[in-house]
Amino acid sequence: MKSNKKSYKSSPSTNKKSKNIKVNDVIITSCANVVLPIAIILGAYVIMHGHLSPGGGFQGGVLIAGAVAILYVAYGSDGVRKLFNITRLKASESMGALGFIFIASLGLIYGVGGYRFFANTISKGTPGTLFSSGTIFWMNFAVGYKVLTGIGALILIMVSSLNSNKE
Amino acid sequence: MKKAVVWFTITTLTVFAVYVSTKMISFGSSYNGIANVIVNDTVGKTGAINAVTAIVFDFRGYDTLGESFVLFTAITAAAAVLRKPVHSIISKGKGGK
């Protein structure tokens, strides 16, 4: 493997070949196909069970955003850009942030009884079940959504700028 | 000269850091501080059995809000830095147009 790489570097027509090797590698693609759904499902699980087990919105969001990186490794920048749109991702991130603020301000909206910003006003359910802990559950979702779109957008931005440099 | 300052800085900070770590509070058997209060009341007050999440999203939710804004800011800043620049935005000597 190592010698292989070296030979590529030493050969004069590196540019085209290195591009080819990045995109259509069977091993990487098939591995990615296996790993991708696992990453997404694990991320969703971590986000949903943030109030029950270690983890939460941030961790799950980053796990799902890792899928974008995996996609890039497997299918190259064109493949990623076909699936995701940077502007739309950024807009979704703002939506996530607005949702977070909205959930936090539920306390103000219900604020008749002296509730305040960030007050946990939704019914809390039985501790230990999935739909418990009031706003915490929903905040996990908002933050998870925000982080996955945000980190995805970040990866895409950096990747696309790297590619535009090469051309 | 510069090297001497580097080594002076590194040595001083290391020495003081090691000295300070020996002076850090020795751990008692009971909690003290806000952790005590928080851990005792987490389930009853927030309904979350994960105390860390309860702190992150409820007790110190405002910090988490700030944290997600940091992420948002950093991503916006990265997008602004890496955006396609408009060259010669301020044209030289063309003022007054």
Place this chain on the structure above:
Amino acid sequence: MNGYSSILPLMAIMLPFLAAFIIALTGNKALGLKRVLAVIFTFIPLLAVILLFKPIIENGHIVSYWLGNWVPEKTWAIGIGLEIDAFGLFCGLIITLTCFLSSIFSIRYMEKDNGLEKYYTMFMLLTASMIGFVFTGDLFNMYVMLEIMTFAAIGLTAFRNHKYKSIEAGFKYIVIGSLGSSLILLGTVLIYAQAHTLNIAQISAILHGNYNAVTIFALALMLTGYAVKAFLVPCHTWPADAHMSAPSSISMLLSGVMSKTGIFGIIRILYMIYRSKCVAAPSMEFLMIFWGTITMLIGASMAIIQTDFKRLLAFSSVSQIGYVIVGFGVGLSAKTSVAVTGTMGGLYHMLNHAMFKSLAFLCAGAVLYRTGTTDTTKLGGLAKKMPYTTVLFMISLASIAGMPPFNGFVSKWLIYQSTFEAGYWPVTIIALLVSVMTLAYFIKLAQSVFFGKIHKEHENIKEIPWSMRVPMIVLAAVCIFAGTFWNVISDKLIEPAAYAIYNIQGYIDVMFNKGYAQNMFNHEIPIPKMTRAMAGYWSPINWLLLFVVLIIGFIVIASLLSKGNKKESIIDLSDTKYDTFTGGEKEYFSHMAGNDLFWGLKHQFRGYFKTLKNAHSGIVNDYVLWVAACAAVVTIYLFAVL
């Protein structure tokens, strides 16, 4: 603390954040909407701050707001609390006012750039995080807000990414700035390890009498960290680059307001968290005064040798921050009457510096907007083309140099008086000298940009549009108002803020139950009495004395100049610029550029200036080294004296 006033601080923080996300959501369409949103949502915080005047300044309350209803339990602050005393409100007023004016200025100033949705998003984030920083009562929350602020500022510094200098400045800023933030976080962690709480009021109560090696190390780290944010001298290298490269509407915020957040942090640490160690402690007093003196001297020296308009202003900011720190250093004095004078001087200068430096940066922005350059060697004679800008710049010049009818005089006078009465008379002399130097480099700036011969390229330029003129006129009006009606400003702003700085007991009791502070401190915490009479704000005799001193300074500089002119033997003959004096002129009439107004002075002290110039090498490693070495030295000093 009736209904509406408790929600106002939250509004002031959250609405700009909300506006940031709405602006980001609209994408790159609807530019007009973004401008309107930015102006409206920077005006609302200003309104909120003004509405908070009644409960805080007039009624003397301290407004607090526990987020999420997490009121303290068993006297432990489990939640995050916002807490606004008069000092926080004072900083909030500076922040909201300048941000509002900057948003108006941005309308036309930024029209030629692309990606404006990112600009306005970061602008709103910067505004909101600065307000959040001064309104919070939680140590870790301060760090989080500081990080939002830093990132937004870096993004805005590097916003004009087609210029190499923006990118380089942005990189230096992020390395040095995040090192400073890391130091602050480290200090916060060490304090948490000792006090087991993050509420500033509670930390102050718990740490009283329980200081040990860990907290002193934390003090050293946090002081250095906030010194990076407030650009005290060994950590002053990034602002020069960042202020020079950022768009002027942002430079004004970075220089005028963000430095104040650093000072806010320093004051909260010294006067609040480490109160019983620092207040009335001669060693800390000496440290802060020494630090401030070095800062103002080196800042002014560097400013004299600059040729770029905005870079000069940035170094000038460094030197003015030195005054503020000297003022607050005297505030730590054991002699209470002197201490109050010093604190008031520092506070007054904070306000004034925000106003006149913002005005100066906006003038630089106006020049950049019309001519496309801030290089003073390529400018000249703009006074005829841009009369408004010239007049406004002269007002800023007069204010910053401390000329009597303007605001700089009042605050500088307070600082001179307090340092002299505290027994630090050499500092008074240096402060006066720096004042003269300030006047010198500003006159050089005015001469080289607005007077003299106009360049051919700039013959067709026009005055800037009204939407850019209005913020500048407002700032100039504030400058004149704060200079003439000093008693109003002092009554309504400075004295309550100074009182709030010393009023620890009230600050703690508001957050917890009454008597908690006394219980923890075992005694009443004294608040020094303060009256306006203590400060010799405006006494004609003093003024005359100062004027005489200034004139003597002028004569000294002038004599140095003429001395330089006469001594032909030491003039660098290789430079054709001096041929006029050495006999080798190419033209019959060859005038010296405004830039070289003080070349005699520069030549006389060439060794000093050269050392300074070489020290600002531009290598990011060196700058980090300065900050780290500063942390090391401060640590050694604090361990030695405390």
Place this chain on the structure above:
Amino acid sequence: MLLNYIGAFLLIVFGLYIILVKKNLIKIVVGMSLLDTGINLLLVSVGFRPGGTAPLFMNDLKPGSFFVDPVPQALTLTSIVIGACVTALALSLVIKVKEHYGTIDADKVRRLNG
């Protein structure tokens, strides 16, 4: 636990050393990241209690049983995210520096000086 503190401080000092000495801008970013990691380690160590378990209220544990301090863990989350943000922004600035200067040597990226 002393070892943890010393280790954390050493990580911080190593990070600082990298920033001070290395001239490659990417290495400087790595140093900043290392410094952040050191602070995170310190933060987690501060919350540790010997014999404490993770602060999760499982069925067999009652409220008030012996846990490590959860507050520093929550703070660490924030600190980690901020560290990642610093790295991301710094690296995107390095990309631009390379574009403008053609090099990422700190000695050559110094047009703003004096």
